[in-house]
Each structure stands twice: as structure tokens, then as C-alpha cells.
Amino acid sequence: MFDLLAMTLSGDPVAEPCGQTETLDWQWRGEGILELSPRQPCETAVVISAGVHGNETAPIELLNQLVDDLLSGARPLTVRLLVLLGNPPSMRINQRYVEADMNRMFGGRHARYKPNDETRRAQELEQVMALFYRSASAAGATQRFHYDLHTAIRGSQHVRFGLLPFQPRQQGKVMLEWLDAAGLDALVHHRSPGGTFTHFSSEVFQADSCTLELGKASPFGSNDHAQFSGVRRALETLVSGEPLPEREADSPLLHYRVVQDVIRSKEDFQLFVPGDALNFTAFKKGFVIAQESGKTYRVEAEEEVVLFPNPNVAMGLRAGLMLTKM
Ligand SMILES: O=C(O)CCC(=O)N[C@@H](CCC(=O)O)C(=O)O
């Protein structure tokens, strides 16, 4: 049977770019880009992406299994579904990216970079998403979701969490209930626009969008999928129109807001978060998080927690986020 991940990793041209099962039609729209449509009319258009960072393999495996279940008929499809494996060349070499981080390029920001495979791919994904949501709307699908699946570089005090892109409208109630049911430990609310894929889908297509972080990056085949069973179950219910699963978590979902974006903008940038600090480690007021000529980042609230601290990002990019509890 058609194996999305194997097909994408092989890089081979696809012999049959479209096909059907008893209940759905599928179409290979480009490398790692698969659209699935049920024969019945539906109100919901869903994009699920993974592999925008090539070394974040757990969600790629999870998504591949979901596609397999749909194509084999083990699971019914009741939504229009676009599945995207974001950055196949970086998946092949198990690296976050080849030349530049694609998850900073969306919303046309790819035009600010020297052209490369990743700028072209970001543009292609934007176009594919636009066509998908438009054609789904024309076919009567009015509700749009986008979940972009990632894993973190560091270990984390919250193993499963989501990041909601900044947007002026209220976050959709249906999505918030879904995120809770998926058993996430925390939700981070961005406070400014960014070049992420979910910011793009939220801003341009008014999709209910969330970046999901599932554990720590490991090579293909070495992921503990039991950690993400709630998210897998929630995705299954989403694509099959089933009731939400029961939340499997000991504690309620925590909410954080971003209070500082730490940007590496000078060569002498230094980050003072210890290399072994987990995501969501707390720092007290006054702690110097980072410094470069002309700028010092300090904890300003009584306590702030750090997310994605990384001194090795390219110039001009985010080297960490500071959050407070909401
Ligand atoms: O662990 C890290 O440093 C990064 C993990 C990751 O790729 N996270 C996403 C979050 C996107 C968002 O803010 O919505 C990213 O940095 O692109």
C-alpha cells in the first residue's frame, strides 16, 4: 500500500499520483504533500503538518500511521484533509534544516532570504495550503484547522504542549476543547506575529491553528509513542468525526503568555540559561537571561519561565522565549 513516509524519504517520482479507496479519494500534490477527500460532503478542512523540522521524527511517524489507517480503511475520513511532511531533505539527513529554519519563513518572509530549497519549499507549502482551503471552502467546508506537529530540542517540564499563534480574534472554542482533550500539559499564547507555519494559517486563512510540541527530538524508530497517545487519539477523532476523547492527564492544562522574545541580533550575543535547563524552568526577577552589545534581557516579572533557549540560532532569529503563567 502507499506509504507516505517511505515515499517521501525515497524522493522517487510517484508512479500513481492519485487513487481511491472505497470511501475516499487521495491525491499526491507534491513531495510529502497528500490530500484526502471523503466522498460525502463535509464542513471541515484540516491541515496536519509535521517534519517542518526534519529531525522531529515522533510526529512524522504518528502522522504516517494516521494516513495509513485512513488509506487502509481501518479508520473513516469525514473531513477534507491535507497532510504535509514539511522539509523532506532535512528529514533525510535527520537535521532541523539544511540551510535555514523554514519555520521562520512563512507569511512571505521567505522572500527576505537568499533563495534556497527551504525558501522555495516554504513558498510551495503556502501555495498548497491556499489552494486546499479555497477548494475545500468551495466544496462547502467552512471550518478550518491547522495543527503543525513538532518536538523540542531540549527536555521539558511539560512533555506535551501547544503554542497558539498571535491573532487579534479570540481563539476558537472548539480548538481549545480539542487541545484540552488531547491531554496537553500546557498552552503558550504568543503575543506578537511570527514566521511560523501556524501563524501563517491563522492570519491568512483564519484557521484555528496550533503548533503542538510532542516530547524531545530523537531519530526515526526511537520514539516512545505512548507519551503522545492522547494527541494521537484526538487527531483520530478529528479526522473521523468522533466524539472527543476523555482527557488523560493528572493535572489541568496550564496557560502561559509570552512576555519576552529573546532575539540574537549581534555577534557577541550570550545566553545565560544553563545548557541543561529544561524548557519551562523558572528564573527569578532580575536574572540576566541574555546579553549582547546594547541590549540586556532580564527577568522582569517576579518569575518567568524559559522556552526553547538556544544560543546557536542564526542572526536575527529567536534564541528563546520568556513566559509567565496566565
Ligand atoms: O526546541 C526548540 O528550541 C524548538 C522546537 C520547535 O521547533 N518549536 C517551534 C515552535 C513554533 C511556534 O512558536 O509556534 C519552532 O521553534 O519553530
Ligand SMILES: [Zn+2]
Ligand atoms: Zn520544530
